[in-house]
Each structure stands twice: as structure tokens, then as C-alpha cells.
Amino acid sequence: MRDTLLATPRINLAELPTPLQYCPRLSAYLDGPRIYVKRDDLTGLGLGGNKVRKLEFVLAEALGQGADTIVSAGVVQSNSLRQIAAATARLGLDFHAAVITDRVPNVDPDYQESGNMLLDALFRMKAYPCSVKEDRVVFMQQLADKLRQQGKKPYIIPYGVSNVLGALGYVNCVLELVMQMQSHACSFDAIVHASGSSGTQAGLVVGAATLLPAIHILGIDIDAEPERVRRDVVHLSNELATYLRHRPASLDERIEVVAGYAGPGYGIPTPEMVEAVSLFAQLEGLVLDPVYAGKGAAGLIGLVRQGRFTKEDTVLFLHTGGMPALYAYRSAFVRHIAALSPECDI
Ligand SMILES: Cc1ncc(COP(=O)(O)O)c(C=O)c1O
Structure with missing residues (x-):
């Protein structure tokens, strides 16, 4: 597996290794397992996030094929588009994106122009509006x-940078973790993270099944489509195993997608997400986003409260980034912040 990974063309885009951080105050507050955070929000390029690792392999293929222009698709506040836009700016490539305009209902006015959208414009992404009702694959091909x-x-580049090459970024993350566990003298019972287009979880599952088989990967569904997410993770994990010419035992059975934390739909704020974003901020000074890491962290907190982990366990939360979208969701936090500081009128 390692040989195929190392033989796959890759360009350097991410600041690696990303920090591994213990969260003593959050762990004490939840009175459950020891919680660590792997800071993939700090991959660097264009304010970082999980796509930068994936793009190291995907854009290496694009350059290898002589591409001068990149095409992809994402929602208005897509972190994927923002990270592709930053990477293409750095590499001097043109970037044209199908922007799905109507996936999230009842958005803040800031949703259309602030956060990731502002950064996309700065990185000179060319945006083409596309309805959620249209077939985004056909749209990108046209x-x-x-x-x-x-x-x-x-x-x-497929939606979410989720194909075999993209998922290699998270096999690579597991390799990085193996070394960090040695240098930090720690080990983990589980890794919890937000899962959507499947590339992150597929890479983690295949990497961990091979290199760290005792660690269980728990993807938190943030799309309100847990069966679809699990199907996609199973499919991509199997494709990835074929590419790596290494099939770990019981691969499909290792894939767990946790339902119940997406709320009514993708991108729609939930009280559990607001609590998670607030707790990480107040107890650890960590910034999560409302769409992905915030719901992923809500899943982590929910699982701790359900007793899924014991006090003897150590759990790693993979912070996949997404922070710019916080600025597009101010109204989700207004009531919460007002309750914390009644004198402050925002
Ligand atoms: C911040 C953030 N976290 C998690 C994810 C989910 O990762 P994946 O699409 O690989 O499942 C995304 C995907 O866009 C994301 O932007």
C-alpha cells in the first residue's frame, strides 16, 4: 500500500503535519474520554481544510495531463471550491465552477457574498450558477x-474532491498520524469526523484498517443522507483498496456513518451544532464551522453523552476546517451570543 501511495504523483500544497492537540478542558467538561483534535483546519492554503490534502494528488494528475483550466462544482458556501480556488491561484491555473445556488433554504444575506464566496472571488474563481435540480456532473462536462x-x-475535479486520488490524501493523513502517535506517546480508540462526499472517510478507513486496525472510524453524516453517505464511502473505499492493491480484512464492516446530527438538512443550523461550536470556542479557543465540523463535533458530543466511549478511551476529533462559512451563518449564533452576554446587542 505504502509503495503505491508513494509512487502516485503528488504536489506540495498543504502545511504538514497538521498539529495534534489535546483538549483538556473539553474532555473534563464532557466527563468522558480524553479528546484530541487533529488540526486539518490548519492545512494552510487558502485558509486550509481537508480538501488541500486531497488536492495534492488530484492536481498532480491535472498538471500531469497538461491541464491549464480546472472545472468543479460546489454549493455557494463550498469549502471545496474555496480550497480549489486557492490552489489554482497558486498554480496559475484558471478555475471555472458550477455554483449550486439553491441547496440550502432560508439563508442569511451574508450567505451569498461573505465567507467562502468572498474568498472565491479574491482567488478569481469564475462562478456559473447551477440549480440543485440540475445534474451537476452533466453541467461540469458541458x-x-x-x-x-x-x-x-x-x-x-469531482464534487468534494472525492475520488480515489483525493482519498489518498487521507491515507497519507493516517501515515502522518502513525508518526505523531509515536512522538506524542498517545494512541486512539476512535476517530470522529464530519463525512459528506466520502473521500475523507474512505481514505481514513482504508489507511486505518491497514496501519492502525484498532482505531474505529466514525463518520458523522452532515448531509441528512446517512445511507447515501455510507454507500458512497463503501464504494470509494473498495475502489481505493483496488488502486492500492491492498484489501484490508472486513473493509465494508469497518465503515460506520452516524446518523442523527445533520438536523433537517445539509447546511441547516441545529441547536446541537450551535452548542458544539460554542463549547469548542469557549473551552479550547477552537473555531468550527456550522455546516461540517460543527455538526461533526455535535456528533462527537452526542456519542460521549450516549456512553459510546468510556473514560479509559481516547478519541481523536478530525477538524476538517470550514471556518470561513461561520461568517455566512451569523443569525444562527445571535440568540446564543445574546444569552451569554445580555448587555451586548448584536
Ligand atoms: C469542512 C469540511 N469538513 C468535512 C467535509 C466532508 O468531507 P468529505 O466530503 O470528504 O466527506 C467537507 C466537505 O466539503 C468540508 O468542507
Whole structure:
């Protein structure tokens, strides 16, 4: 597995290794397992996040094929688009994106222009509005065809940068973790993280099944589609195992996607997410986002309260980034912040 990973072309985009941090105040507050955070919000490029690791492999392939233009798709506040936009800016590639405009209902006014959207514009992403009702794969192909007719050499990055090459970024993360566990003299019983388009979880599951088989990976569904997420993780994990020419035992049975923390739908705030974002901020000075890491952390807190982990356990929360989207969700936090400081009128 390691040989195939190392033989796969890769460019350097991320600041690695990302820090591994113990959270004593959060652990004490929850009165459960020891909690560590792996800071993949600090991968660096374009304010960081989990896509930067994936893009190291995916954009290496694009460059290898002579691409001068990248095409992808994401929602208005997509962290994926923001990280691709930053990477293409750094590499001097053009970036054209299908922006899915109507996936999240009842959004703040800031949702359309602040947070990731502001950064996308600064990185010079060219945005093409696309309805959630349209087939985004067809939309991207048609966009790529038009660019080809204009003499460009486009390369399509799938939604969420989730394909075999993207998932390799998280096999690589497991390799990094093996070394960090040695240097920090710690080990983990479980890794908990937000799971959506499946690439992060597939890479973690295949990597951990091979290198750290005692660690259980728990993906928290943030899409309100747990069966779909699990199906996608199973599919991509199997593709990844084939690519790596290494099939860990009981691969499918190791894949767990936890339901119940997405609320009514993708991108819709929940009270559990607001609590999680607030606790991480107040107890550890850590910033989560409302769509992914915030709901992932709500899942972690919920599992601790349900007794899924004991006080003897050590759990790693993978912070996958997404912080810019916080600025697009001010109203979700207004009542909470007002309750904390009644004199402060925001
Ligand atoms: C901040 C953040 N966390 C987690 C995820 C989920 O990762 P994946 O799509 O690989 O399942 C995403 C995906 O966009 C994300 O932006």
C-alpha cells in the first residue's frame, strides 16, 4: 500500500503535519474520554481544510495531463471550491465552477457574498450558477466542453474532491498520524469526523484498517443522507483498496456513518451544532464551522453523552476546517451570543 501511495504523483500544497492537540478542558467538561483534535483546519492554503490534502494528488494528475483550466462544482458556501480556488491561484491555473445556488433554504444575506464566496472571488474563481435540480456532473462536462472549444485544456475535479486520488490524501493523513502517535506517546480508540462526499472517510478507513486496525472510524453524516453517505464511502473505499492493491480484512464492516446530527438538512443550523461550536470556542479557543465540523463535533458530543466511549478511551476529533462559512451563518449564533452576554446587542 505504502509503495503505491508513494509512487502516485503528488504536489506540495498543504502545511504538514497538521498539529495534534489535546483538549483538556473539553474532555473534563464532557466527563468522558480524553479528546484530541487533529488540526486539518490548519492545512494552510487558502485558509486550509481537508480538501488541500486531497488536492495534492488530484492536481498532480491535472498538471500531469497538461491541464491549464480546472472545472468543479460546489454549493455557494463550498469549502471545496474555496480550497480549489486557492490552489489554482497558486498554480496559475484558471478555475471555472458550477455554483449550486439553491441547496440550502432560508439563508442569511451574508450567505451569498461573505465567507467562502468572498474568498472565491479574491482567488478569481469564475462562478456559473447551477440549480440543485440540475445534474451537476452533466453541467461540469458541458462547461468543460465549452472551455475546450475555446482552446483550453480543462480537467474536472469531482464534487468534494472525492475520488480515489483525493482519498489518498487521507491515507497519507493516517501515515502522518502513525508518526505523531509515536512522538506524542498517545494512541486512539476512535476517530470522529464530519463525512459528506466520502473521500475523507474512505481514505481514513482504508489507511486505518491497514496501519492502525484498532482505531474505529466514525463518520458523522452532515448531509441528512446517512445511507447515501455510507454507500458512497463503501464504494470509494473498495475502489481505493483496488488502486492500492491492498484489501484490508472486513473493509465494508469497518465503515460506520452516524446518523442523527445533520438536523433537517445539509447546511441547516441545529441547536446541537450551535452548542458544539460554542463549547469548542469557549473551552479550547477552537473555531468550527456550522455546516461540517460543527455538526461533526455535535456528533462527537452526542456519542460521549450516549456512553459510546468510556473514560479509559481516547478519541481523536478530525477538524476538517470550514471556518470561513461561520461568517455566512451569523443569525444562527445571535440568540446564543445574546444569552451569554445580555448587555451586548448584536
Ligand atoms: C469542512 C469540511 N469538513 C468535512 C467535509 C466532508 O468531507 P468529505 O466530503 O470528504 O466527506 C467537507 C466537505 O466539503 C468540508 O468542507
